[in-house]
Amino acid sequence: MKALIVPLVVALATLAKSSFPHLARLYDLVKRPIPQHAGAFRFALAPGNPTAIDTFTLRDATLQDDNCSAQIDIECNSISACARGLYTYVTEFGGVDIWWTGSRLDQITSPLPPVGTPVTRSSVVRYRYFFNTVTFSYTTAFYTFEDWELLPDWMALRGVNLPLAWAGLSEADIADFLSGPAFQAWNRFGNIQSSWTVGELPRQWIDDQFALQKKLVSRTVELGMTPVMPSFTGFVPRTFTTLYPNASVVVGGQWSGFPPPYTNDSFLEPFDPLFAALQKSFIDKQTAAYGNLSHIYTLDQYNENNPYSGDLSYLANITSATFASLKAADPQAVWLMQGWLFFNAETFWTNERVQAYLGGVPGNDSMITLDLYSEAQPQWQRLDSYFGKQWIWCQLHDFGGNQGMEGNFANVTAAPIEALLSPGSTMIGMGLTPEGLEGNELVYDVLLDQAWSSNAIDRATYVLSWTSRSSTVYSNTNPSSQATVKSISELEPALVGLVNRTGHHPTLIFYNTNTMVVPALKMLIEAGYELKELRSVLEYRYDLLDITRQLLTNRFIDIYQSLIIVYNSSTSTEDDVSRAAEPLQQLLFDLDRVLLTNSHFLLAKWIDSAKVWSRGNATPSSYLEYNARNQITLWGPTGQINDYASRQWGGLVSGYYARRWKAFVRYLVETKKNGMTYNATMVSDIMLEIGEQWDKQLLGSEQSIPVEPTATYGTGTSTQESPSRRMAVP
Numbered sequence: 001m002k003a004l005i006v007p008l009v010v011a012l013a014t015l016a017k018s019s020f021p022h023l024a025r026l027y028d029l030v031k032r033p034i035p036q037h038a039g040a041f042r043f044a045l046a047p048g049n050p051t052a053i054d055t056f057t058l059r060d061a062t063l064q065d066d067n068c069s070a071q072i073d074i075e076c077n078s079i080s081a082c083a084r085g086l087y088t089y090v091t092e093f094g095g096v097d098i099w100w101t102g103s104r105l106d107q108i109t110s111p112l113p114p115v116g117t118p119v120t121r122s123s124v125v126r127y128r129y130f131f132n133t134v135t136f137s138y139t140t141a142f143y144t145f146e147d148w149e150l151l152p153d154w155m156a157l158r159g160v161n162l163p164l165a166w167a168g169l170s171e172a173d174i175a176d177f178l179s180g181p182a183f184q185a186w187n188r189f190g191n192i193q194s195s196w197t198v199g200e201l202p203r204q205w206i207d208d209q210f211a212l213q214k215k216l217v218s219r220t221v222e223l224g225m226t227p228v229m230p231s232f233t234g235f236v237p238r239t240f241t242t243l244y245p246n247a248s249v250v251v252g253g254q255w256s257g258f259p260p261p262y263t264n265d266s267f268l269e270p271f272d273p274l275f276a277a278l279q280k281s282f283i284d285k286q287t288a289a290y291g292n293l294s295h296i297y298t299l300d301q302y303n304e305n306n307p308y309s310g311d312l313s314y315l316a317n318i319t320s321a322t323f324a325s326l327k328a329a330d331p332q333a334v335w336l337m338q339g340w341l342f343f344n345a346e347t348f349w350t351n352e353r354v355q356a357y358l359g360g361v362p363g364n365d366s367m368i369t370l371d372l373y374s375e376a377q378p379q380w381q382r383l384d385s386y387f388g389k390q391w392i393w394c395q396l397h398d399f400g401g402n403q404g405m406e407g408n409f410a411n412v413t414a415a416p417i418e419a420l421l422s423p424g425s426t427m428i429g430m431g432l433t434p435e436g437l438e439g440n441e442l443v444y445d446v447l448l449d450q451a452w453s454s455n456a457i458d459r460a461t462y463v464l465s466w467t468s469r470s471s472t473v474y475s476n477t478n479p480s481s482q483a484t485v486k487s488i489s490e491l492e493p494a495l496v497g498l499v500n501r502t503g504h505h506p507t508l509i510f511y512n513t514n515t516m517v518v519p520a521l522k523m524l525i526e527a528g529y530e531l532k533e534l535r536s537v538l539e540y541r542y543d544l545l546d547i548t549r550q551l552l553t554n555r556f557i558d559i560y561q562s563l564i565i566v567y568n569s570s571t572s573t574e575d576d577v578s579r580a581a582e583p584l585q586q587l588l589f590d591l592d593r594v595l596l597t598n599s600h601f602l603l604a605k606w607i608d609s610a611k612v613w614s615r616g617n618a619t620p621s622s623y624l625e626y627n628a629r630n631q632i633t634l635w636g637p638t639g640q641i642n643d644y645a646s647r648q649w650g651g652l653v654s655g656y657y658a659r660r661w662k663a664f665v666r667y668l669v670e671t672k673k674n675g676m677t678y679n680a681t682m683v684s685d686i687m688l689e690i691g692e693q694w695d696k697q698l699l700g701s702e703q704s705i706p707v708e709p710t711a712t713y714g715t716g717t718s719t720q721e722s723p724s725r726r727m728a729v730p
């Protein structure tokens with residue numbers, strides 16, 4: 001949720017001219033969202049140790065003359081600290097905010113609210129990290145600069161100073177090795193190669209991404225952030241051994257059941273002299289293209305793909321040679337890696353192997369490990385604070401960009417502080433590593449706010465100030481079902497195994513829908529009637545839809561279970577099954593109709609954002625559209641990671657999920673009518689065929705399920721009339 005949130009009293013400020021030219025970008029940071037208030041803020045960068053913990057002070061301005069009408073002074077020891085100071089002022093004193101989906105900063109009152117007693121705050125960690133490698137595929141794969149522009153401001157204001165910079169590509173003479181735009185992340189990880197789409201990655205897309213990356217890294221640096229830059233990981237095309245037959249190349253394992261043409265990536269071992277040569281060439285070209293912007297490099301070698309050998313000396317040699325290649329290219333290099341492998345392949349990565357692997361890198365300040373899944377599966381305790389190497393406490397969340405409301409609010413406030421203060425801790429940061437940016441912003445915001453408080457944030461007070469009332473869907477303490485909650489309506493239909501899942505594709509609803517979601521929706525609706533101005537507020541409309549979406553998807557469980565009970569009854573007929581399925585299809589119709597009212601929940605937005613990169617050319621357009629479609633459905637040529645990146649989007653619900661459920665119901669009716677035994681394999685084959693057909697069709701050819709919105713639905717204690725018929729969505 002993002003705007004339960006919408007302040008009923010709104011405020012914002014003005015902006016001053018800088019007497020320090022190097023602070024000019026901070027004034028731009030104010031001008032972009034609130035140009036009508038130029039002149040209200042004055043920034044001052046205090047001299048000091050550049051490695052000191054970031055600190056800012058807010059106070060009412062005392063100096064005013066003809067050239068400066070500042071009302072608020074923000075003094076800081078870094079650009080990032082000043083940006084965080086600005087955010088603290090506009091949120092805590094001005095009552096406004098900025099989100100991934102938009103900004104209300106222009107609604108602050110004028111004149112600005114006074115600070116009163118000066119406020120000084122310091123970050124409790126050196127780094128505030130943002131992004132996961134896969135975010136660049138699940139969310140931003142098809143972003144233009146206009147789509148991106150809000151995110152750097154969002155990061156800077158919240159105090160992020162270490163973002164991953166994976167947006168673009170440079171040169172590519174290996175087009176048949178590169179995967180499509182929606183799957184680039186796993187190409188970089190060495191999991192997959194090539195493309196199962198007809199054709200190859202358009203060269204124009206590569207050139208456009210290169211131009212985009214130039215703009216993004218420039219904006220990132222201007223806002224006081226240090227971009228984490230790519231480096232050569234060692235993954236090479238199969239043809240590499242043709243050019244260098246004596247190279248030390250090993251072939252990685254098969255990933256997630258992908259057929260050999262698309263996996264088993266070739267890996268040039270770091271102790272081969274060619275590795276260092278390619279590393280230097282890569283970094284030199286990158287520096288020439290973007291400038292000398294950073295000394296921190298992302299490099300992940302074994303993401304869901306184990307090393308060639310588990311021998312301790314082999315593992316140490318791998319990292320020793322890898323870091324030597326970075327150091328030769330950049331003497332100040334710091335290696336940053338995601339620590340997902342240590343959890344995901346815990347059986348392989350024993351403590352001894354992890355210690356050998358990390359120990360190959362000399363010095364504890366030469367490497368930073370992202371403890372990627374700290375909120376549910378922290379590894380820093382098991383691995384003795386990464387055996388002395390620096391690490392960052394991270395919140396993963398949002399697997400595949402799924403949209404279910406979920407979060408462990410208590411954990412992301414108390415646990416990072418406990419980790420920071422634990423004996424022998426080498427933790428140096430807090431970070432957000434979401435797989436997608438699709439909602440649940442509260443649990444992301446609170447972690448970045450916690451990075452500026454040495455005590456665990458009081459949850460009740462924080463939620464009240466963030467949402468104007470208590471929120472309880474962010475209290476998930478089950479580590480087996482954290483990071484996402486998927487609706488069963490998005491999963492391949494089946495007779496058993498869909499409800500109350502934990503682990504992969506978790507569907508367990510850990511809260512009471514009737515006591516938490518229903519009252520929240522009721523209060524939002526009532527607020528819209530009492531204060532009609534809310535209906536035009538985009539954040540209100542977003543939240544109204546988002547909570548309606550969550551209610552409908554939760555109700556789907558009741559209807560599905562009723563259908564299965566009827567089907568399993570020895571006395572039921574095919575007509576009984578058909579009648580039991582009607583409310584299921586009705587709900588999907590209603591859900592799709594609601595989703596189509598908001599641009600943030602549209603399949604067309606995702607598809608169109610992919611096709612725009614084709615510049616109107618038919619062949620690249622088809623290639624890019626297939627990429628976009630396949631990721632959110634089959635995720636692979638034949639459903640290798642089926643439904644992992646599912647979304648509840650208007651057009652996708654009616655055009656794909658409803659089509660699958662309609663086919664499932666038809667199969668149930670036929671088996672009941674003909675006395676056949678249910679065959680799960682046959683159902684899966686039907687669903688695969690539907691997926692393959694849908695992925696290859698043109699946008700707009702999906703047909704909504706032919707059901708008119710006439711029935712109510714719900715069973716047992718969860719009976720609830722469709723919100724889309726009880727009230728008009730503003």
